[in-house]
Each structure stands twice: as C-alpha cells, then as structure tokens.
Amino acid sequence: MKAGRLLTPFISPAKGIVDVPGSKSFTNRALICAGLADGTSVIENFLMADDTEAMIAALEDLGVLVIADENGGSLQVTGLSGPPAISDISINARLSGTTSRFIVPAVAVGRGKFTISGEAPLMRRPFHDQIVALRSLGANISELGEAGCLPLKVDANGLEGGTIHVSGEKSSQFASGILMAAPLMKNGLTLHLEGAVVSRPYIELTLDVMRRFGAEISNPADGTYVVSPTGYQPAEYYVEPDASAASYMFAAAAITGGTVRVNGLSRSSKQGDIKFVDVLEDIGATVHSGDTFLEVSGGPLSGGKFDLKDFSDTAQTLAAVAAFASAPIEIEGIGFIKAKETDRIEAMATELERCGVSVNRSQNGMVINPNQWALRSAQVETYDDHRMAMSMSLLSLRVSGIEILDPECVDKTFPKFFEVLESLRDNNDFFSGTTPVIAIDGPAGAGKSTIAKLLAEHLGVPHFDTGAMYRAVTLACLDAGLDVENVQAVALLAKKIEIRVGSRVQIDGVDVSERIRGIEVGQNVSAVAANSLVRTILVERQRRWAIESGGGVMEGRDIGTAVFPDAALKIFLTATVDVRAKRRFDEKSDQSLEQVKKEILSRDETDSSRQDSPLRIAANAVIVDTSNSTIGRTVELLGMLFRSEVIQ
Numbered sequence: 001m002k003a004g005r006l007l008t009p010f011i012s013p014a015k016g017i018v019d020v021p022g023s024k025s026f027t028n029r030a031l032i033c034a035g036l037a038d039g040t041s042v043i044e045n046f047l048m049a050d051d052t053e054a055m056i057a058a059l060e061d062l063g064v065l066v067i068a069d070e071n072g073g074s075l076q077v078t079g080l081s082g083p084p085a086i087s088d089i090s091i092n093a094r095l096s097g098t099t100s101r102f103i104v105p106a107v108a109v110g111r112g113k114f115t116i117s118g119e120a121p122l123m124r125r126p127f128h129d130q131i132v133a134l135r136s137l138g139a140n141i142s143e144l145g146e147a148g149c150l151p152l153k154v155d156a157n158g159l160e161g162g163t164i165h166v167s168g169e170k171s172s173q174f175a176s177g178i179l180m181a182a183p184l185m186k187n188g189l190t191l192h193l194e195g196a197v198v199s200r201p202y203i204e205l206t207l208d209v210m211r212r213f214g215a216e217i218s219n220p221a222d223g224t225y226v227v228s229p230t231g232y233q234p235a236e237y238y239v240e241p242d243a244s245a246a247s248y249m250f251a252a253a254a255i256t257g258g259t260v261r262v263n264g265l266s267r268s269s270k271q272g273d274i275k276f277v278d279v280l281e282d283i284g285a286t287v288h289s290g291d292t293f294l295e296v297s298g299g300p301l302s303g304g305k306f307d308l309k310d311f312s313d314t315a316q317t318l319a320a321v322a323a324f325a326s327a328p329i330e331i332e333g334i335g336f337i338k339a340k341e342t343d344r345i346e347a348m349a350t351e352l353e354r355c356g357v358s359v360n361r362s363q364n365g366m367v368i369n370p371n372q373w374a375l376r377s378a379q380v381e382t383y384d385d386h387r388m389a390m391s392m393s394l395l396s397l398r399v400s401g402i403e404i405l406d407p408e409c410v411d412k413t414f415p416k417f418f419e420v421l422e423s424l425r426d427n428n429d430f431f432s433g434t435t436p437v438i439a440i441d442g443p444a445g446a447g448k449s450t451i452a453k454l455l456a457e458h459l460g461v462p463h464f465d466t467g468a469m470y471r472a473v474t475l476a477c478l479d480a481g482l483d484v485e486n487v488q489a490v491a492l493l494a495k496k497i498e499i500r501v502g503s504r505v506q507i508d509g510v511d512v513s514e515r516i517r518g519i520e521v522g523q524n525v526s527a528v529a530a531n532s533l534v535r536t537i538l539v540e541r542q543r544r545w546a547i548e549s550g551g552g553v554m555e556g557r558d559i560g561t562a563v564f565p566d567a568a569l570k571i572f573l574t575a576t577v578d579v580r581a582k583r584r585f586d587e588k589s590d591q592s593l594e595q596v597k598k599e600i601l602s603r604d605e606t607d608s609s610r611q612d613s614p615l616r617i618a619a620n621a622v623i624v625d626t627s628n629s630t631i632g633r634t635v636e637l638l639g640m641l642f643r644s645e646v647i648q
C-alpha cells in the first residue's frame, strides 16, 4: 500500500503571514546565467528543491562551482566564463523539465560530447521543437531513444547564431533555453516566436534574469528578440518568492474565508502566476498588495470563466478552489498542461471526482461544477506531480478524510509545503469569544442523532436534539386537532407549551419520547418546521437552552447557519444518498430500498429549498462524509477537531 498523509480540516479560517520558497523559474534561470558567467555570483533566497538540485548537479557536472552558505540562505556560483568545454559527459536532468530544456542549448554552444537524459517521466515529455530549432542553428543532436524525446546526445562545436523561428505553442521553456544560450553564440541570435505563445510571461521573466547578468536584448517587434553576443557577467541576485507556491496559501484564505499574507511578493511581480490573485479577486476574495507583501482575504466565492494560458501552473489550484464556489468555474487556455509532469487536466478531474466534485474535461481545459453537498473523503493519487499534491490538499481544509498519497512529491518545489499550510491553522481557544457549542447539521440519514449523542457523551457535555422540539410541537398540534398548515395557530401553541428535551422528551411534564417518533408526526413535521413563526420561537429557546447549560453538542438543520453561526465547531455531516438510504432501510423494513431512497431525496429537496433557514453548509463548517466511516471513528474525529488536535 502507498504511504499517505491524512490531513485535518481547519475549524477556523486560515490566518497568518508566511514565507514561501524562492521561485523555481527564477532560481533555475539565475543558475544557468551564473553558471556561464565570468566570475562568482551570489544567489539569495534560492529554492532548494528537486528541480533546482537537478540544475545544480548538472552545472557541477559541467564544472561550475556551487557553494551554499551555512544556513542555506544563499548560493555562491562560480561560472565557466563562457560556454562549457568538456570531452565526454552524461548529465541526468532527473525529473526537471527546465533543467533539461535549459542545459541542452547551453551545452550546444559549448565544445565536447554531452548526453542528456532524465528519469522516465521526463523522458516522455516532448523535446521535438527545441531539437528542430537547435539543428537549424547547426547543432549536431542525435535522439538516442524515442524520436523527439530525451535522451539526447549533443556533439557540440560552438554555435554561430543567426536567426531562428521557435514555436511557442507547446512550451515556452524551449524558447527560454535557447535565449539563455544566445549571448554565448558567436554572432548572437535573433529569435522569432511563432504561433500563440503559451506562458508568454515566462519569456519576459527569462529576459529579465538574463539582463540582470549583463545580457543585452532588444525586442524590435512583438515576438522578436535580438540577443547580443556579450556573454554573462556575475551578479548578486535575489530570488523572488514563488508565485505558484504562494497560490496555495492564497487559495487557503479564499476557501476558508481567512486572511493570508505572503512576504516578498507584490502584484507588480514579473511572475505570470501572480495573476492568480486577480482570479481570486474576480470570484469574491479581497487582495491587498503592499510593496513587500501580498495578502488575500476570502469571502463567499462565486463562479466564472478564466483563461489561464499565461499562468497555467495555478490551474490546479483554481480547480481545487472551485470545489467551494457557489457556481461553476471554467478554466480554459490550458490544453498544453496535458504534457506536464502528468496530464494535469485528466489527473485533476479524476481526483476531484474521487472527492465528489463533478468536472467536465475538454481539450483546452475543464469546467468544475461545485456541489459542496457531494464532497467526500477520499484517498487522492498524486501522479508524481507536486502540484497535484498541493492543490488537492486544499480540499482538506473543509473536508474531512482527505488522504494525499505519496505526499513527498511536494519536495519538487516546496519541501515544507505541509508545515507552511499547517501554520495557517488558527488554534483558537474554543471558549474565548465563541459559544461553546458544537453544531452538527446535515441531511436525513447522515448519522447526526447517533453521532451527536455519542460525541456529547464522549466529551461529557449536554446533547441538544432540536429536531425533537419540532416533533414535539407537531405532536401537540395533532393532539389538539390543529391543522398544521395554520401558521398563526400552530405558532401560538408552540409558544404556550413547555418542551423539555433531554434523555426523554416531555410536553408540559408528560413523557412523549416514543410518540414524537410516530408515523403521523413524521408526516407532518416538515410543515411545522417550515413555519417561520415557530422557528423564531424555537430558535430562541434553543439558544437559551445551550447558553444556560454552558454549551454542548447541538444537532439539527440550521444550527451552524442560524442558531449558532458563531459556534466553536461547525460540522456538516453527510453521506452518499445510497448509504443514507441503506441505513434508513435497515432501521425500518416496511418500505423497499428504492422507496426509502426516493423519500430521502425528496426530504433533501424540502429541507434545502424551504424559505426559512434551509439546510445549507455553514461558512467554515467542516464537511464530514460518513459513507465509509464507522460511528466510532467519526466520533473520534469530531472529538479531535473539538480539541484542536491535528491528525498525525
């Protein structure tokens, strides 16, 4: 069995100020430029992760000296003072797309024989466009394996440079790699980008880093870049925090309605992924940009249609956020992410579906159709893709039982991801400022009564069954021969009678515990529960009841939304319709399973569509799916959430 990491939902909005690792894109570009520069550069706030380690190892193979300072804050890179010159070596780019696509042009401008390979998933990724472009400049490249893929052998003898046309349709990494090698071509290079360029901001970012290391580039026309044969000068370079890594923290704020600040970023960053916050703003979050920080506060999230072509690394983050929006979110312009670490559209759609989210895939993107009622606990596959692990982890903020398989894949770009996410947990003292009530809401058959009762016992606090109150009023009406549709009269009766709900239920001192569970009460209680006047009377009593008892576990349909919206812990207990129907069927056998299922669906509809206090998932409620859990395990989980314990 694969090792997984079971994540604990947040019971309060995410809150905090965090540092995220330096940008992978900047780090690997700065490493290449520094590695080819004439002297020693210092790179600060670099990202130390799988992809950058792959780049450092590749540069060291080429003779670049890389020394990390004691606390790992900066790197000293002593460059080759020109193109690499070596007799015959093999370089393993591991799983790193940027390393392979930046190193191949860098060795092509050098002298010697270079074999570039990688781990199996990298060898499957396309290389064709770069091979064609480099060959057109005179590079001698052989494909040792499958055509258009790694491993490649470069028999290098320097490049003269000149003019080339590079397709920008599949990956901007090809163009970036060739541009970075261009200052070392004898005559420099004029590069024309052709077709719709995916991720254009990455090209801007490449040019920005190159200029910082002394390159001279002009841009006489859109998509045309002229690079002079200047070589590179050493520089002191500060790597900006990674905007894609920051997207997960901003998403946490959006999903939980919290506030999260990431240091060192601003809206004017050259990183394309910074645009992710614009999307969050469009769907309802608030963004505050300082000079040295960017902060997102969540709000109710709406739907929308967004083209993520220029910031596709955040497409999975947005897809995860979409699971909590109030309307569908359509992501387009990202067909090319099918050829990333994995087919990211297919992988994300599959894993969201596993968690109960409906997704329509297309060649160019996907549409996420949120329905929080359908959210389920699940074991989530990560496909060796760090972004799958990080984005799917976001579901766990609101949904219990999300287990991320192979969580170590986050090491690729964000080794401390889980710690940083965890630091946003607001470990509120339960009893300060909020009502010490655990609110348990959910549809019929989710297990509310049993679980609420056991949880109250487990914690040694009172249990409040609010449904019994509505049932008691209904019984009193029936006994008095009142029409339950007579709004005014029913409310008057509700006001007059004294209802006691404890281990037994009494009306005016008479025990009615069994009678309120009768068929006739069951058939009429919905009408009574839909009576706004009755609700006003009973909700007031429920509040007083809990406050006078010093808090406890209260179950119903509107506890987290109307009775105690500031409850210390809000739970939305749910299960699939099939499981709920089976449970009810096992309790009473006078109906067929199909009939029971139909009745449950119609009750879901009545409970959630009535005018007054419909059954809704409260803001910040933790969604707990009991479909595959035992009662004991659910009670234990809720106890842990109550005690603010994190699943280890």
Ligand code: DC
Pocket (backbone or CB within 6 Å): 466, 467, 468, 470, 471, 525, 526, 529, 555, 556, 557, 558, 559, 607
């Ligand atoms: O949980 P139960 O089946 O005993 O609830 C009886 C009815 O009362 C059911 O139709 C939903 C309604 N109810 C409600 O509207 N609000 C509550 N807080 C509790 C129950």
